[in-house]
Amino acid sequence: MADAAFDFPVTTLSRPYWEAAARGRLIAPRCNACQRFFFAPEVACTHCFSTDWSWVEAAGQGEVYSYTTIHRAPVPGMATPYVLAAVELPEGFAMFAHLVDCPPEALTCGLPVEVDFRPLHDGRIAPVFKPRQPSV
């Protein structure tokens, strides 16, 4: 993957994450010592300090903990407005993601969402979340 194509660095720590996203998978670090997920990836588990952890696929179903519609971007070239959310996943971690395909009147804390994959402004494919379709 051509790191130089992106505005922000991809590191040895994070490369698998972006490669998985490009293949339509959401993965996150899970500790092999305490079995807990943590995010963002760090060299050591943020729960127990173990450096023994693996990338594990997350189910991609979550809830919006909070959100903000951003009208002034900190990065040149980002189209506004966009919705930035703190998404909580039942695996036990929270992450930043863009919220897409959601009409403004439907935006609320607690909104059930599911993962999808879209290009960010610099072309990288990133996990995003969209309102979860009611199960049939």
Next chain:
Amino acid sequence: MASARDPVVVGVYLTQQARTLPGRTSHELLIEAVKGAIADAGIDRRDIDGVALDWPGPGGAPGDSASWAPYFGAPLKWVDSHFMDTTGVRGVLKAGAAISAGLCDTVVIGSARAGPFNTTGAAVGSGMGLEWIDPYGASTMAYFALVARRHMHQFGTTSQQMAHVAAVIRNHGRTNPEAALYGGEPVTIEDILASPMIADPLHRLDCCLMNEGGAALIMTTAERARDLAVKGVRVAGGAMEFAQGNYINPPLYRDVRTLGQAALARAFGQAGLSVADVDVFCIYDPCSFEVLRQFEMLGLCGEGEGGDFVAGDRLTLKGDCPTNLDGGMLAGSWTGTSQLTGKVIEGVRQIRGGLGARQVTDAEVALVTNAGSGAQHLETLLLTGS
């Protein structure tokens, strides 16, 4: 009563703060602030033996405080170079600890910025090109917005309540000749709510002013301070609290909540004071919401009750919690780091007295806070006159 090596603030200086300062450079602005603080303290520059100053360059070694050594006449006894330690509450606490420990006697702290924060006109973000933040366009105000939105969701806090805080503090700036909004038209809640949205629920006028400017201050021992003509302001207590590193993960309200409360308890404990003793509140105000949250943190109201608490005249000179009477950052300056020192300077000046229209009568105790990144951290100081 202060003991001989207790740290005392004896000199302060704020440069002009403005949207742009044409023809100025960060380095030359900082030199002005340092010279100004030295003059305010009435000391000789060769009295300084500890330095926590940014070094913007050109020249010297970028970011290395020891580059200042030639200007202070002798080998320095102590330096601190980190950009968050050369300013504000953190700078004062670390320099104060060095002074108390006997590592040095007289310290200068300061930073300044001239020229734009970035050259693209983009909103302020981490500034560090962080992988988990910047690709998502998580601006600094987005951090506070995520916390504010959840607070609204859980407690029914309203945009009007936040706008009231912004209006009150912005109007304070109208009476401070040093504030960027000095002499302007009165600002109403409606004006705040009518301003463009930056990061929902925060409007442009809910957010602080991005300016250029600098600030510096001088600290020394209580023993040396007694020999100076200026009234020394004692650092009676202070503490810090960090939830996580800046700009890593989203700030979740359930983690943030009243973050800073433990630090405050330590600071009040050191000073032998309680929040009821505070005469002047110098509250970090990057946005309206954070002020409201900090009153919950202070325990002056319950969690979730900040919106009601800050209503009416409470935060004005007429109220029981006079807050950011200089106009704070909402009517004053956010410059990157020197606004952190600006908070301390207003506290020092209120304790010294003589501020005219915005002076709190017989101010004895000032509470100063610094915070950031949706309040992932909080630093606090208690300044007293004796």
